[in-house]
Amino acid sequence: MSGDFVDQIFIRAKQLLLSLLPGAPDWLLEIASSVINIAALLGAFLTLFALISVLERKILARIQNRYGPNRVGPYGLLQPVADGIKMLIKEDIVPMRADKLLHFLAPIMIAATAILALGVIPYGRNMTPFAIDGGILFFFAVGSTTELAVFMAGWGSNNKFSMLGAMRAIAQMISYELPLIITTLPVVMVVGSLSPDSIVAAQSNYSLGLVPHWFVLTPWGAAAFMLFFVSGLVESNRTPFDVPEGESEIVAGHMTEYSGFKYATFFMAEYFGMFAVSGLAVTLFLGGWHAPISALQIIPSYVWFFAKLSALLFVYIWIRGTLPRTRIDQIMNFAWKFMLPMAFTCIIAAAVWHYEGRRLAGWLWSFGLIAVVHFGLSRLLDTGKKFAPRTYRFAE
């Protein structure tokens, strides 16, 4: 493939950098390579963070039929720089009787976990910063520490609202962590390995050159992707489920007592969490860095990855712009009564798909199973409460 050079450009750059240190002991080389990876990772995602924060506000504005920030830089593209500087200048207030240590540690820990999670996702052909055998497991292990960090934040600020927000956030994140993990199970089962590279490799070939073997195209894969996407949304406390920092209710949830740079880190950590979850979604279901059709393989792998990633991010922002906030008990019920059973059915559907020989028959069977369960569950959970017709009252 002619594009190989372009494809492997970053790896070769890294080799180049490493060659600057000839004769160094291997452990030094190891550390150097990992430092380079980390630096590249941070660089890429910080720029993406900046871009997305602006784009989000512009897209939301567009959704709300208004312009987004366009004063700073062309079309407002430099807005993040401005925000960054603002954040840095702001005074960092620490509540007097707050638990100084926790207050200080919380943002660091959240940011750390988010970045760590990003470390295992394959961005391109052999462009995985840390290829761990149990990569997926590492991702979730690290993911689960965010709850702890949120708690530290809530507890540290010694403020009722932040405590309440922290508890809501934790409750929400814990109950959605389960469907998140169980939906990845079918993929791991089908692929037979926990490492993201092998998962992406399993989705490599195309049938008839047109239809890629992405898992999302299988019935159970689609269902699992949707469930994964929703629980990802909840994990990162995004709009329909952003109850913790529900501005109208409890100020900013566990982040109320933060200001200045700590608040910025929280903000950044949230976005990084979003990147991590959607990155994983891409690797698991959308074929990682594979091109949609075999013909387009000439375009380098990492381009495909980031394209899919930004597509998902757009959907995030899109959803944020459209859906109203849901009540915390609705979220809980939805998680335990709908998401969990559906997740288990995806596993069974994947098994059925696999044992029917992965051909059309398998495809139909698993589709049928998922449809039946979905229909059954929705009928079961249908409370039959009709929403009252909206009555508009104009403010006098």
Added chain:
Amino acid sequence: MSAVAFVLISILTLAGALAAATLPRLIHAALSLVVTFLGMAAFFFLLGAEFVGLVQVFVYVGAVAVLIVFTILLTRRDIEKDRGFNWSGAVIAIAVFTGLIWAILRTPTLAMVAPQIPPLTVRRIGEVLMTGFVWPLQCVGLLLTAALIGALILVREEKR
């Protein structure tokens, strides 16, 4: 098996553990416990059992630490006066420690260096789990459900 890594991790873990045992404020103790768990995970990585390390992090840090923290949260109204430190416990702990160390140091055969072993892959663990340890797996599943239900029942609001 780098000695440096071993020393660093052991320092980290022991410090965390000691902090968990001695810090006056409960929340700090709980969080230092998290540090110890991470140190344990690092140990497991050092010993070549990544999977166990990950599970350790996943279970202990993800679940147990959160539980502990939540419990501290729910029992906050019990004013945090310093309960003091019961020194007899310390004496017993130290005595037991010396006893154990004496037992370990007495057996010379233990002082062997880590042999080269093929890396322990998750596939190998899955294999063994599904063949040799199927029955214990089911039992642990049952146990966890029972614990779940038990904990729920225990914690339910007492009907006044």
Added chain:
Amino acid sequence: MTPWIVANLWLIPAVPLAVSLVILSLANSRRKGAAALAIAGQVAALALAIAAFVATLQAPNCPPHNFTWFTFGENAVRIGWVLDPLAAVMLVMITLVSLCIFIFSVGYMATDKSFTRFFAYLSFFSAAMLGVVIANSLLLLFVCWELVGLASYLLIGFWIHKPSAAAAAKKAFITTRVGDLGFFLGMLWLYGKSGTLLFYDNGHGCIENAALLSLGASATSIALLIFSGAVGKSGQFPLHVWLPDAMEGPTPVSALIHAATMVAAGVFLVARVYPLFSLGAIAGVTPSLTVVVWIGVTTALMSALIALAQADVKRILAYSTVSQLGLMMVSLGVGGVAAGIMHLIAHGFFKALLFLGAGSVIHGCHEEQDIRKMGGLRGLMPLTFLTYSVGMMALSGVPLFFSGAWTKEEILHATAQWPASRVPHGLMLAGVVLTALYMTRQMIYVFFGPRRAASARAHESPPVMSMPLIVLAICAIGFSVVLTPAWPWLFAYLSGEHVKFDLSRLIQPMLFLSLALVAAGIALGIAIYHKAGETDPLEQMQPALFRFLQNRMWLDEFYDRTVIIFSWTAARVSDWLDRYFWDGLVRAFAGIGQLFGALTTSLDEHGINAGVDEATANTRGLGSLISAKHSGQIQTYLGAVALGMLALLILYAWLT
């Protein structure tokens, strides 16, 4: 084909038995019915007996009829009945005499208030007696023998309110019981030896040759044991004491039981098991037979002498019966079985007659029994006097018309030929004289001489009492027809020979001798007693001897001194033994047991319990000590666990 009667011989005893049971169930007031029923039963029995007698005439030896009474284990007890001349004759005699006595007692007992019970006992007695006679098995014979004993007890003690009657009944029963004990042992021994008690069992009977041979030496002792039963029942020498006292019963009882039938049972028994006695006889003499003879002789002489000194009319007759039985035993002993039985039958008739006569005399003199108070009844009671004199003549053996003479003469004839010794013959001759003597004494005192106190208002008995007297008198005379040596039909019938009429045998030297003796006896009697007053002439001549005889040779007192004292002391000794020795032993053992019990309880109390209590106390103390340690502090527990682990570690280190 055996005639009907032989097969159903058991009917003869059965009818009176049934009658007695029916009468027992009747109320006391049904006097007429009871008497009629009893007499009818007796008439039926007599008819059957006559039929049986006729049957034996046609076919002398009918086969016995045996059947199994009950089986125990694998051997069976068989009983049955047999009809031979001996039994037939006895049947007729018993039934005839009983009939007469039944009719007599209707009159005699008329005034008695338990009239029906009397007749029930009488017919029960006759049934038992008939049972003895027809029995073909010693066991059945023994059963009936005991029933006869029971009946005699009931009848002697009929007037139970008289203490003397009750004592007499008891005495009779016990003395016969002593005899029966010997009889029972003999029977057991015989059964043990021969294996069967049937007399005739077509060859296997106990007194048929096969079994006899197996007996061997023990035959004599068995015979003697069985003879002891006869001695008891027939009142022979050692065990005769009860018979005179039995006179306490009503006179018909004495007549029936102590004259004709029961006492005859002993003689009948000896006759029935005669082969036992005569086993291995050397010229007809065996040790058992000699014993029989000597006992018979002593009884006869002794009782005859005592009769001389008795004042009571019935006692004189009682002693005369004893002496006559002794005579019969002697005749059996010397080998004259047929003679003995003939005398038995004849004696049955005239002794019953004498007793009934005495009964009507007593009835006439208003229950007076002392002959010294009677006298001159000849005019007042002519019929009784006549029949009584016939009976007296027969008894004392006046020849020609009277049956007693012929049978006595036969016996004397038999004793004469007894090879063992001549002495019994001589003594028997003396006996004849004595018999004649005391009978004439009685006649004179009662019927001749001046009227004394009791006979002042005497009156003749009513026909119902005098009729039986006449019948019996006719029998006593008529019976001699078959007895005379000219035509000894009964002798032949009993011994199974053919009889032929020969007047020449009438002339017998023995006949004239006995005639002379009788005449001498009577003459001596008249000489001594013709003007006897209140006191007995003999008493005037020989007061000491007379008093000796009057008191029945002090035998009763002698028995009191010896047997009674002995049993009394034996009773006391065993009582003492039981009370102090055995009881003491038992109490000693109980004491030991108690001691042992006390010992164990004390051991248990102080030793074990105390120990256990101590142990429990300690453990509880220890327990409380430890529980104090349980401060409820969970951390102390955990510390204890850690220390425990440490201790184990140290122990391990110390061990290795």
Added chain:
Amino acid sequence: MTPTLTSFLAVSAALFCTGLLAALSRRHAIFILIGIELMLAAANLNFVAFWRFGPEPQQITGVMVAIFSIAIAAAEAAVGLALVIAVYRHYRTTSVDKLDQLKG
């Protein structure tokens, strides 16, 4: 000095004793649970260490036991903490020395 088995055992012993210390010396109920968790972790460390230094690495029972003990420790922690909460709700205190109803 490359880490030997004894060093690992020493570290786990130290960890175990600190756990014991936590359990024994602190008043608060949760400390006991923390102590127990530490002790369990020390035990896991021993298991994996012995597997690692053990003669045949293919035989991964050590690791298996460690995994299962982690699972069971989680269940135990859950129930323990539920107990602490229930006790707190009922007795309004979590200090261990007051919870001595089982006194002998």
